[in-house]
Amino acid sequence: MCLTISTMITRVLSVCALTMLLAGCRQTTEEPPPPAAPTSTTQAAAELRERLAKSHPDAIIGVVETALPEGGFVAVGKVDPKAVKDGEVFTFMAADGTVLAHGEVRSRTKEALNVEYRTVDRQRPPAVGDLAIRFKR
Numbered sequence: 811m812c813l814t815i816s817t818m819i820t821r822v823l824s825v826c827a828l829t830m831l832l833a834g835c836r837q838t839t840e841e842p843p844p845p846a847a848p849t850s851t852t853q854a855a856a857e858l859r860e861r862l863a864k865s866h867p868d869a870i871i872g873v874v875e876t877a878l879p880e881g882g883f884v885a886v887g888k889v890d891p892k893a894v895k896d897g898e899v900f901t902f903m904a905a906d907g908t909v910l911a912h913g914e915v916r917s918r919t920k921e922a923l924n925v926e927y928r929t930v931d932r933q934r935p936p937a938v939g940d941l942a943i944r945f946k947r
Contacts, residue, residue, distance in 0.1 A: 854905030855939050868946035870894060874902065875922060879935040884913070884925050886942040891918040900925055900944045902936040910936050 859871050872889035886900065894915055900923075902911040913927030913936075925942065929935055936942070 851905055852939060855941055858903065858905055858907060859941055862941070862943060866943075866945060870944040872900075872923065872942045874936050874938055874940045874942060877935065877937050879937075882926055882928065882935075883916075884927060884936050884942070886923040886925055887921060889923060889942075891920065891923055894918065894923055894944065898944055900927075900942045902927060903941045903943065905939070905941075908933065910934060910940060913942075 855873065859873075862869060862871055870889055870893060872886040874884045875887040876885040878884070884902070896915050896917065898915045900913050900915065901909060902913065903909055909930055910933045911927040911929045913925040915923050916926050917924045923942075927936060
């Protein structure tokens with residue numbers, strides 16, 4: 811009887827060890843995320859801002875001055891807050907033209923817009939130096 815119990819214990823331990831070994835060797839099929847758009851340089855962002863102003867003369871184009879990615883908010887400066895209403899939608903772009911996010915103006919100060927955003931297609935959140943554009947409809 812001792813031999814039978816010993817054999818059963820050995821078999822159970824063998825099955826457990828084999829299961830753990832197979833589970834540890836399992837390949838994941840998750841694809842790595844696409845590379846994030848680089849953060850904007852001042853010169854590249856200024857060039858994009860100039861091109862957008864020429865191609866969309868009615869657009870309001872600001873620059874992200876403060877970013878709180880954990881809360882999904884940014885402060886957008888270099889715009890006239892009086893020219894924008896709460897609830898208006900802005901598109902955020904990196905200096906290379908990559909669309910990063912879309913957001914809604916939640917409040918305004920004398921110098922900036924406070925915008926709540928949602929990122930687009932696994933892009934990075936808007937960062938300081940990125941552009942914020944409100945296109946005319």
